[in-house]
Amino acid sequence: MATEHITNTPDIAGRSVYGVVGEFERPEDLVRAGEDLHHRRGYTKIDAYSPFPIHGIDDAIGTPKSILGYIVFACGLFGLANAIFMIWYTNGYDYPLVIGGKPLFAWEFSVPVMFELTVLLSAFGAVLGMLFLNGLPKYYHPIFNYDRYGRSTDDRFLLVVESADPRFDVEEVMRVMQEVGAVNTEVVGS
Amino acid sequence: MATNPAALDPRVKPILVQGNPTLHKVTDDISKITEDQTPFKWYIAIGITSTITLILLAMLTYLVFTGIGVWGNNVPVAWAWDITNFVFWIGIGHAGTLISAILFLFRQKWRTSINRAAEAMTLFAVACAAIYPLFHTGRPWRAAYWLLPLPNAYLGVWPNFRSPLVWDVFAVSTYATVSALFWYVGLIPDLATLRDRARGLRQKIFGIASLGFRGTARVWNNYEKAYLILAAISTPLVLSVHSIVSFDFATSVLPGWHTTIFPPYFVAGAIFSGFAMVVTLMVVARWALNLEYLITIRHLENMNKVILATGTIVGYAYATEFFIAWYSGNPYERFIFINRAFGPYAWAYWSMISCNVISPQFFWFKKLRTSVPFMFVLSIFVNIGMWFERFVIISTSLHRDFLPSSWGYFRPTIVDILTFFGTFGLFLTLFLAFCRFLPVIAMAEIKGMMANESMHDAVHGTSYGPAPHDPAVPEVLEGGRH
Numbered sequence: 001m002a003t004e005h006i007t008n009t010p011d012i013a014g015r016s017v018y019g020v021v022g023e024f025e026r027p028e029d030l031v032r033a034g035e036d037l038h039h040r041r042g043y044t045k046i047d048a049y050s051p052f053p054i055h056g057i058d059d060a061i062g063t064p065k066s067i068l069g070y071i072v073f074a075c076g077l078f079g080l081a082n083a084i085f086m087i088w089y090t091n092g093y094d095y096p097l098v099i100g101g102k103p104l105f106a107w108e109f110s111v112p113v114m115f116e117l118t119v120l121l122s123a124f125g126a127v128l129g130m131l132f133l134n135g136l137p138k139y140y141h142p143i144f145n146y147d148r149y150g151r152s153t154d155d156r157f158l159l160v161v162e163s164a165d166p167r168f169d170v171e172e173v174m175r176v177m178q179e180v181g182a183v184n185t186e187v188v189g190s
Numbered sequence: 191m192a193t194n195p196a197a198l199d200p201r202v203k204p205i206l207v208q209g210n211p212t213l214h215k216v217t218d219d220i221s222k223i224t225e226d227q228t229p230f231k232w233y234i235a236i237g238i239t240s241t242i243t244l245i246l247l248a249m250l251t252y253l254v255f256t257g258i259g260v261w262g263n264n265v266p267v268a269w270a271w272d273i274t275n276f277v278f279w280i281g282i283g284h285a286g287t288l289i290s291a292i293l294f295l296f297r298q299k300w301r302t303s304i305n306r307a308a309e310a311m312t313l314f315a316v317a318c319a320a321i322y323p324l325f326h327t328g329r330p331w332r333a334a335y336w337l338l339p340l341p342n343a344y345l346g347v348w349p350n351f352r353s354p355l356v357w358d359v360f361a362v363s364t365y366a367t368v369s370a371l372f373w374y375v376g377l378i379p380d381l382a383t384l385r386d387r388a389r390g391l392r393q394k395i396f397g398i399a400s401l402g403f404r405g406t407a408r409v410w411n412n413y414e415k416a417y418l419i420l421a422a423i424s425t426p427l428v429l430s431v432h433s434i435v436s437f438d439f440a441t442s443v444l445p446g447w448h449t450t451i452f453p454p455y456f457v458a459g460a461i462f463s464g465f466a467m468v469v470t471l472m473v474v475a476r477w478a479l480n481l482e483y484l485i486t487i488r489h490l491e492n493m494n495k496v497i498l499a500t501g502t503i504v505g506y507a508y509a510t511e512f513f514i515a516w517y518s519g520n521p522y523e524r525f526i527f528i529n530r531a532f533g534p535y536a537w538a539y540w541s542m543i544s545c546n547v548i549s550p551q552f553f554w555f556k557k558l559r560t561s562v563p564f565m566f567v568l569s570i571f572v573n574i575g576m577w578f579e580r581f582v583i584i585s586t587s588l589h590r591d592f593l594p595s596s597w598g599y600f601r602p603t604i605v606d607i608l609t610f611f612g613t614f615g616l617f618l619t620l621f622l623a624f625c626r627f628l629p630v631i632a633m634a635e636i637k638g639m640m641a642n643e644s645m646h647d648a649v650h651g652t653s654y655g656p657a658p659h660d661p662a663v664p665e666v667l668e669g670g671r672h
Binding site: 026047052053061064094110115129138140141154 | 212214217339346348349350351352356357360361364367368371372374375379382383385386387397398401402403404405407408409411413414415416419420423424426430434437633637638641642
């Protein structure tokens with residue numbers, strides 16, 4: 001199984017091609033193949049599927065750095081501003097009540113709520129921002145047409161060259177995939 | 191390399207997964223727990239715990255229809271079991287986020303086997319805790335107006351943000367929300383795995399629950415960033431929650447409560463009790479689910495070390511409190527502490543000392559902290575001790591007021607006792623449901639740890655699963671390692 005190449009070309013007549021999938025058995029094979037395809041052969045519309053994050057894959061296939069940090073920072077600031085405004089508006093402006101001789105509004109007693117709301121909004125920013133950047137939730141994706149897709153959330157590693165790639169050519173990519181060591185290669189319809 | 195004799199030697203890199211399973215075996219073993227026919231013992235267990243939950247429901251219904259007089263708290267002990275149990279459950283809830291956030295930032299890889307279950311436990315513990323502040327209002331359907339700044343015609347005023355009780359509402363609800371988000375984000379890849387293994391309706395349910403997650407490099411990139419950020423913001427959060435809970439006491443002017451040691455002392459106690467509860471549950475779960483090769487003695491030993499460390503900090507805090515009571519020269523402070531150790535609640539005080547200070551010291555011995563039956567019993571002692579700690583702090587400071595004419599002695603009612611008993615039913619029912627329907631171990635994380643370790647070690651010839659067909663490691667991997 002390890003060295004044998006299986007090449008399936010299912011009937012995808014009448015459908016456009018999403019891309020060519022190559023399947024690998026080990027994460028290091030995926031990284032090596034990705035590096036080969038991206039850096040040596042110049043493919044750009046590459047995606048790599050793995051059951052867990054792999055060190056080094058981002059450099060290998062040229063994934064851009066995540067911009068999530070900026071989103072979270074903005075959300076955190078929004079939470080902080082909200083907390084300050086809420087405490088000032090409710091206790092200091094809308095219905096001032098002197099309790100225990102303390103000032104109506106002061107930053108000292110606002111710190112705990114300011115902190116908590118900063119964290120709360122940052123957390124929502126991190127989760128919703130991550131989903132947004134990843135285009136989730138999503139009910140359908142062409143990769144699900146790959147018969148053995150399920151293995152990519154179990155123990156297999158997939159490399160996809162999408163048909164949107166300027167250098168995309170089915171025959172050529174199929175051949176390259178086998179060359180870089182894919183154990184199974186397949187054309188997937190969209 | 192099935193068993194390594196050096197596995198427990200701290201100088202040797204720990205074996206976190208025993209027996210070199212393949213990635214597929216890990217997926218299969220963990221997924222099968224949710225896919226196979228429900229074992230009979232699960233029905234027995236959940237039958238018992240849900241019956242206990244019914245007792246909780248009955249008691250809460252009785253409380254709502256009768257009034258909170260059915261609980262034993264009354265002047266002078268106006269805060270009693272309700273707040274004791276609230277702090278007890280919140281404290282237990284600290285282990286989950288500590289394991290998932292703080293140990294993640296410290297790159298403690300052993301957390302991977304236990305973080306999912308510990309986070310779930312956190313959520314269920316916080317749910318049990320939330321019952322008390324909600325129901326001690328007597329009218330839980332109106333609690334939102336009292337607790338949150340909601341504009342309403344019914345009260346007409348806003349919550350007082352100068353009060354630590356309002357801070358507490360924000361701290362606990364933020365903690366519950368962020369813990370739930372953290373837990374769910376961790377679950378998404380595993381839900382996708384379950385989706386891809388399933389057919390029919392089950393596939394649809396997990397397809398929706400996993401939000402159509404696909405593990406592409408770009409997705410993982412954003413995902414890991416989100417996970418790191420959540421860990422980074424949860425770390426101060428977990429420390430803030432019990433600090434703010436302790437402000438409920440520390441900002442008052444009551445002897446025994448009005449101390450600056452409270453925030454760190456409460457946080458240490460919370461971690462102490464939380465880890466004890468994780469050990470209690472994990473010892474049973476790893477045996478019942480046959481996951482001894484993933485949750486190894488090494489994991490349990492590490493948790494026991496945390497119990498030893500935090501238990502010792504708690505013991506030190508008790509000693510400091512007494513020292514300050516003497517050193518401050520404040521007669522009220524001094525009275526409270528002598529009363530605490532030798533007054534009417536001395537039985538509770540010494541139960542606390544023996545469970546919290548003495549019992550964890552047994553974990554200095556390697557034989558004892560690696561013995562499963564011993565740690566199970568000891569973790570239960572710690573849970574009991576930490577409950578007594580909260581009870582002692584609350585009752586002893588309140589029951590002897592400044593004026594001896596208003597002295598009293600708190601006794602719980604049967605409703606108090608059965609309500610508290612019932613929360614254990616709720617907690618265990620939720621945990622059993624979690625063990626049955628969701629992956630109890632973070633599959634993606636543990637496989638990632640196995641594979642990334644093995645890529646790192648490929649040069650040295652150790653690896654997971656069958657021998658690699660090409661042991662050479664591409665340069666980019668070496669560069670990609672931290």
